[in-house]
Every structure is written in C-alpha cells, then in structure tokens.
Amino acid sequence: MGAGHAHLLHLPHDSAVHRLPPEVKIAASVGFTLLVVLTPREAMWAFGVYALLLAIVVAAARVRPGWLLRRVVIELPFVLIALLLPFFGGGETVHWLGLNLSVTGLYGAWNIAAKGTLGVVSSLLLAATTPVNDLLTGLDRLRCPRVMTQIAGFMLRYGQVLGEEAARMRVARLSRGYEQRFLWQLRAWATGAGALFLRAFERGERVYVAMLSRGYAGVMPRLGGRPARPAEWAAALTLPAVTGAVALAAALT
Amino acid sequence: MIDSMVLSLRGVRFAYPDGRRALHGVDLDVRRGERVALLGPNGAGKTTLVLHLNGIHAGEGTVEVDGLPVTKANLTEIRRRVGIVFQDPDDQLFMPTVAEDVAFGPANLGLRGPELDARVDEALAQVGMSEHRDRAPHHLSFGQRRRVAVATVLAMRPSVLVMDEPSSNLDPAARRELADILLGLDVTLLMVTHDLPYALQLCERALILDAGKITADGTTREILADEALLARHRLELPYGFTVPTGA
Structure with a gap:
C-alpha cells in the first residue's frame, strides 16, 4: 500500500x-x-x-x-x-x-x-x-486532468493511513479471539470492512475541512520543481x- | 482598545442540520499577543466554535478577525488570518512531501517561486523541521507530524494560531518540545485543550466553554485553582498536580 x-x-x-x-x-x-x-x-x-x-x-x-x-x-x-x-x-x-x-x-x-x-x-x-x-x-505537467492526478495523490497518501487503520482493527479483532480461518467469522470481517469505509469517509470530510481552512478554493496550486x-x-x-x-x-x- | 482585538465574537449561536444546538450565544474577545486556553468537557462545542472562527461553520451572531467580519466575500483573507491546527495531523498533511504541504496554504494565497520557498523555509525553521522538508509525512513520527502541521499554518503568517488539542497523543518529550516551540512563537494563540497543566504552562488566560456558552473567563491560574468551578464542568487536574503558588 x-x-x-x-x-x-x-x-x-x-x-x-x-x-x-x-x-x-x-x-x-x-x-x-x-x-x-x-x-x-x-x-x-x-x-x-x-x-x-x-x-x-x-x-x-x-x-x-x-x-x-x-x-x-x-x-x-x-x-x-x-x-x-x-x-x-x-x-x-x-x-x-x-x-x-x-x-x-x-x-x-x-x-x-x-x-x-x-x-x-x-x-x-x-x-x-x-x-x-x-x-x-x-x-500533471503533461496536462493530465487535475482531478485524476489529485485522486491518485490522495490514494497514495491515505492508502497508507487507511492500511494502518485496517491493521489496528485486525489486531483488535484478533485480540478478542477472532480467527480468520473460520468461514462463519466472515461477518466480523465484512463489518470491519464497512467500519473502515465509514472511517475513510469521515476522514475525507476532516481532510476537506482542513484544506478549506488553509484557503483551498477548489483548485490545487501547481507546485514543485522546474x-x-x-x-x-x-x-x-x-x-x-x-x-x-x-x-x-x-x-x- | 477595539483595534487591538484579534478575535471578536458576539452572540454566536449555531445548530447542526440535525437540530442539535452546539452554541448558545458566545461572546469572546482575544487581544493581540494573548495566549488563551479554551477548556471544556467533551461535547461542549469547542471544535464547533473553532470552525466558526474561519467561516467553515456560520450561524447567528458576528465573528470578526482583526476587525474584518467573517463573511463569504472575506473568506480567503479570513482563512489566512486564522491558522487552525487540527487534532489529527493526518487530516492536515495530505501532500506527498513536507515542503509541498507547508507550501499548500501560501500557494492558495497566490504565492509562487522564491517568495513561496522562503515562506516554507521560514515556517519549517520555526518548528525545527527544516531537515525533513523533502520527506513524506507518513515517514515522520507523530510529534514531528504535529510540528509540521503547525508549520503548514505558520506559513500563512496568521494573526491568530488556533490549536485543537495540541498535546493529544504526544509522548512527554514531544509534548515538551511542542511547548518550547509554541512559547518561542510571537503569535496570538487560542488553544483548545483538556490538558490543564499544558494550558497553565502556555496560556495566561483561560475560558471554560460548557453547553455552548462561555461560563468562565479569567487567568489560567485562578481558574485552575477553583476546584468547584472545574468540577461543575467535568474538568479535573491530573492526580498529584497542584497549581504552583506564587508568580
């Protein structure tokens, strides 16, 4: 990730x-x-x-x-x-x-x-x-649509954060006696995936508010290098x- | 002196779309150079109040920053003047490298080239993170990320620095390092916190916000020494801690 x-x-x-x-x-x-x-x-x-x-x-x-x-x-x-x-x-x-x-x-x-x-x-x-x-x-410099490079950039940055969250949730499940190998425990896994989705959604909102607070007005500034x-x-x-x-x-x- | 007010709030009321009322008429003045701790139990409306300062939330009443009213037309300038450092640095740091993230705010204000680089260098130097400018945020420790989050806001040269729970999740050394940095900054500070000793160390003035109203306003020392007041608002000094007497 x-x-x-x-x-x-x-x-x-x-x-x-x-x-x-x-x-x-x-x-x-x-x-x-x-x-x-x-x-x-x-x-x-x-x-x-x-x-x-x-x-x-x-x-x-x-x-x-x-x-x-x-x-x-x-x-x-x-x-x-x-x-x-x-x-x-x-x-x-x-x-x-x-x-x-x-x-x-x-x-x-x-x-x-x-x-x-x-x-x-x-x-x-x-x-x-x-x-x-x-x-x-x-x-970006090749004029690829901004929205695509932005989405890819966010994926790179937050893939890491979400991966860590997923790992912590897994450890918490294992700590309560959960064993991945039982098919009937798929439900816990699926609930975990749903919870992760919700967390990602909430984080998305917080990141957006933090961006607004630094003057983001819908356009990413073009930055970096020559x-x-x-x-x-x-x-x-x-x-x-x-x-x-x-x-x-x-x-x- | 009205012109020395950095923050001036009058009758700020706010209800969330679901009808839950978060603020019930907040009046607040913060003078230039003041360091103010905003204390209060969970759910008191502290974060909601913070988001009124830069127009993310807008309810009834008026908010002025350096005399400029928070209105839609002024939002860019308001967001330059009010620098908010959020509780989770992972919410704030979203660019691939530290330097690009610090540049995001000033670039939104239209800065480019050498002027922008100078801003980034200056802000990173203020929090002692210059050597990490080209690293990815997720390769930094939590304490370093929080310092970078402070730099992302300092780079906009705000009139007031607003911090939401600055000491949360920091180990004792990182907590002290951040305090040293904050004490060294020549800036007006509004700090939302549950960490009462931190409030005492960093802020001479404290407010208690509870149930959407400011219920106490005084010197941090007075407020923390008033056990009955603290208890009424679900605030407690940590075990073994007493407010040091004397100056």
Whole structure:
C-alpha cells in the first residue's frame, strides 16, 4: 500500500535516466509502447531492434536485468493465453513435433508476447527510475486532468493511513479471539470492512475541512520543481524517435 | 482598545442540520499577543466554535478577525488570518512531501517561486523541521507530524494560531518540545485543550466553554485553582498536580 510498496517497483539510486524529469520519461515510455504496438508483427527484425534500444536504456539506468526479469512475470497470464492461440487458430497450418499449429495463431502468439514484453519492460523502467510522486507531477505537467492526478495523490497518501487503520482493527479483532480461518467469522470481517469505509469517509470530510481552512478554493496550486529543459526532452524522445523510424521502415518493407 | 482585538465574537449561536444546538450565544474577545486556553468537557462545542472562527461553520451572531467580519466575500483573507491546527495531523498533511504541504496554504494565497520557498523555509525553521522538508509525512513520527502541521499554518503568517488539542497523543518529550516551540512563537494563540497543566504552562488566560456558552473567563491560574468551578464542568487536574503558588 502506498509508499510501503513503492519500492517494489522503484529502484532508488542515481543514473542519467533517474535524473530526467518525469514528464519526458512518461512521454518517451508511452510513445515507445504505442509505436511498438503499431509495428507490423511480421517484421520480426524490428522487435529485435526495439529490444536492443531498451537494453541501452536499462544499461544507462543501471537497472540489473535480473531485477527486471523477476518483475516481467506479471505478464505471464497473458503470455499463457497467447500460447494457446496456435492450437485453436484456424486457416493454414504447419506441422511441428507432430503438432498441427495454425500460422495465424503462431503470429498472434508472437505478436502478444513480443509487444507485451516490450511494453511491460518499458513501463517497469519508467517505474524503476521515477518515484511514484514524481510520476504524478509528470502527469500533471503533461496536462493530465487535475482531478485524476489529485485522486491518485490522495490514494497514495491515505492508502497508507487507511492500511494502518485496517491493521489496528485486525489486531483488535484478533485480540478478542477472532480467527480468520473460520468461514462463519466472515461477518466480523465484512463489518470491519464497512467500519473502515465509514472511517475513510469521515476522514475525507476532516481532510476537506482542513484544506478549506488553509484557503483551498477548489483548485490545487501547481507546485514543485522546474519543468523539463529542451535538452532533456531531446534526450528522452530519442527513444520514441528511433522506434518510430524503425516502425516506419518495418511498415514499408 | 477595539483595534487591538484579534478575535471578536458576539452572540454566536449555531445548530447542526440535525437540530442539535452546539452554541448558545458566545461572546469572546482575544487581544493581540494573548495566549488563551479554551477548556471544556467533551461535547461542549469547542471544535464547533473553532470552525466558526474561519467561516467553515456560520450561524447567528458576528465573528470578526482583526476587525474584518467573517463573511463569504472575506473568506480567503479570513482563512489566512486564522491558522487552525487540527487534532489529527493526518487530516492536515495530505501532500506527498513536507515542503509541498507547508507550501499548500501560501500557494492558495497566490504565492509562487522564491517568495513561496522562503515562506516554507521560514515556517519549517520555526518548528525545527527544516531537515525533513523533502520527506513524506507518513515517514515522520507523530510529534514531528504535529510540528509540521503547525508549520503548514505558520506559513500563512496568521494573526491568530488556533490549536485543537495540541498535546493529544504526544509522548512527554514531544509534548515538551511542542511547548518550547509554541512559547518561542510571537503569535496570538487560542488553544483548545483538556490538558490543564499544558494550558497553565502556555496560556495566561483561560475560558471554560460548557453547553455552548462561555461560563468562565479569567487567568489560567485562578481558574485552575477553583476546584468547584472545574468540577461543575467535568474538568479535573491530573492526580498529584497542584497549581504552583506564587508568580
């Protein structure tokens, strides 16, 4: 929850990529992923180039490949579904190890696995090199609707507080002989969840009153740091620019 | 001298939407530089009264801050002048870092850039939290969070600092540290508390609010020494504590 889990995806150290302002990294990561998705799946060489580009960023960010690989497993469910496609796809088939595999299914599986992996690694790199609060600042500077960054910010801040409240309520239940394993005690758990919701609601009101008391009039002030310099934009956008050139070449061949 | 009044309340009455009457005609004056403790049992209407000072609640009667009436048109200036520190710092600190939270109030007043940074630095220095400016509030101890909550309000350079139960949940050292900070501030203070020794230490004047009315107003020493008065309003000195005699 909140910052407690933030280090699960963030690698706090210094590198050229870490130092880039968040908005340029978000733009580069989203741009890269979109261009990868647009690349025709038959142009397999292009995906090799993309992997190489990401490898360069990984090296520049001083992220260990093993650290990334352990986190790439999040895409496993999708890849497993993709692996079924060659068995159930129709049309032309090829024989391999005594199996009848659909050609469109094979291409489909490759498409999901390659594009998915590249997208996941790119997102992981963004998360590894950017603290979660900076991501919100970056989204804000990219003119993401204020209300969304505000809600995300409140979630981060109060997820922690509510998590602690939930933990205290659980300890209080356990202290009165409650054991989680009995199904019939689900009622106590559900009541606890309801109480937590009410507490969250009441806290929301108190936070709002405290904000009003400090002059809040419905608009959050734009704060924090300098926006990215042109050189930083140029450095970060090299990734989607090269990706775009490769995608174009792949589409034309 | 009417112009030296920071707070001036006349006939303030308030009922919640459910009909429960919380204030029954409160008259109150606080002069510049005074430190006033607002005492009273639970449910006396202390927090309701505090929320009238900056226009969160508005009932009958008038409230003036530095001579400026609390009306809808004046709310921004009123909320700059009245700095309320709420009881739970987790309600007050909602930004990702300490510095951003302290900047929230002055930024709402339109401050930006170096001027805003200077305000934040000044307020954090006043509560001895400068070194923690880039930390997340939930990584601080409770006592540190309360000090940051004080800074978030000081950054608006208020005419009056209003604190709701400042010593609640603090360990003895944090309680003393906060007292040292408050004693060092050159500010008008209104402190809502049940902590009678704290009131005696920090405030020369005390009020008792009970059942929505101010029922006693005098020096803190006099009021705390009047056992019968305290008992009538469900207030008691802690075991073993007596009001020290002499100056």
